[in-house]
Amino acid sequence: MTVAVIAFDGMTPFHLSVPCLVFGAQTDETDLPHFHVRVCAADAVPLRTPAGFTIAPEFGLEGLDGADIVIMPAWHDDCRDAPALLVQALQGAQRRGARMVGLCLGAFPLAQAGLLDGKSATTHWGMADALAARHGKVRVERDMLYVDDGGVLTSAGVAAGLDCCLYLLRQLAGAEVANRVARRLLVAPHRQGGQAQFIERPLPVSGSEGRFAEVLACVTASLGMAHSIDALAARAAMSRRNFTRHFRQATGTSFKQWLLNQRLAHAQGMLEKSEASIDVVAQEAGFGTALSLRQHFRASLQTSPSAYRKLFREKLVRSTE
Numbered sequence: 001m002t003v004a005v006i007a008f009d010g011m012t013p014f015h016l017s018v019p020c021l022v023f024g025a026q027t028d029e030t031d032l033p034h035f036h037v038r039v040c041a042a043d044a045v046p047l048r049t050p051a052g053f054t055i056a057p058e059f060g061l062e063g064l065d066g067a068d069i070v071i072m073p074a075w076h077d078d079c080r081d082a083p084a085l086l087v088q089a090l091q092g093a094q095r096r097g098a099r100m101v102g103l104c105l106g107a108f109p110l111a112q113a114g115l116l117d118g119k120s121a122t123t124h125w126g127m128a129d130a131l132a133a134r135h136g137k138v139r140v141e142r143d144m145l146y147v148d149d150g151g152v153l154t155s156a157g158v159a160a161g162l163d164c165c166l167y168l169l170r171q172l173a174g175a176e177v178a179n180r181v182a183r184r185l186l187v188a189p190h191r192q193g194g195q196a197q198f199i200e201r202p203l204p205v206s207g208s209e210g211r212f213a214e215v216l217a218c219v220t221a222s223l224g225m226a227h228s229i230d231a232l233a234a235r236a237a238m239s240r241r242n243f244t245r246h247f248r249q250a251t252g253t254s255f256k257q258w259l260l261n262q263r264l265a266h267a268q269g270m271l272e273k274s275e276a277s278i279d280v281v282a283q284e285a286g287f288g289t290a291l292s293l294r295q296h297f298r299a300s301l302q303t304s305p306s307a308y309r310k311l312f313r314e315k316l317v318r319s320t321e
Helices: 013-024 084-095 104-112 125-134 160-173 175-185 207-221 229-235 240-251 255-273 278-285 290-301 305-320
Strands: 002-007 036-041 069-072 099-102 146-149 152-155
Touching (some): 013 175, 069 084, 069 104, 104 125, 146 160, 152 160, 160 175, 207 240, 207 255, 255 278, 278 305, 290 305
Antiparallel strands (some): 146 152
């Protein structure tokens, strides 16, 4: 599968590295699906960066031809109009059926090309109002980490691009592959797109917060067990109210939603790599019954556990052919 990543003059190298790390991280592991990453220059090379070095991509915009995924990993901070050749290249890629992705301010060229018309999209929170004002046909989701609407993915700023790319990798190659890549990159393996962009205190900075992190680790290691907020708050030496407030500050979501996301991810991994029955998957992931697992799968993933397993196995066979 070919992934075309568009670079431009003046871009921050970190933004370019995000999709390259996610989709190029597994090229030296023979048991993982292989992605061919093309970095494509939208301007004359070499491309300048604010980091003190230049970039000389192997491809120009012709590198988008035949790509299965096209990623606009960022855009200029002033959100200037994209040049006509870039807009035309983006439009042509979508017409050919490529999956289109705009990370951070990369949503602006996609919107200019009309690829977000009538769709929901997000971008860096600081420029969400500008995106909405400039492109009235786009439904701007100001608080979401990433949005997947009609085959077009957009993400919030900086680190949310990693979440978005890992989400896409999970769709293409399954939860186990995405988790393995996330472990190599030392990032959270799965954050839901609906999680808040702004997290007040994302990392533990005190002894009490260290206990809080330990509690979350214990929950993750025992998803098949019942977990009450009162019991967890007591274990973290916090009141229920303080634990609930602290949890949202640290994760950007509620404990109930976080736990559901962890259980769904665990169930996906089991369906991908084991022959366990749906009943066993439901028990070990903490859903209790196969019926409950099916209901949550349908609500969150728009599919059934059996259909997910079948689809993943088909993808795995195709990737090894």
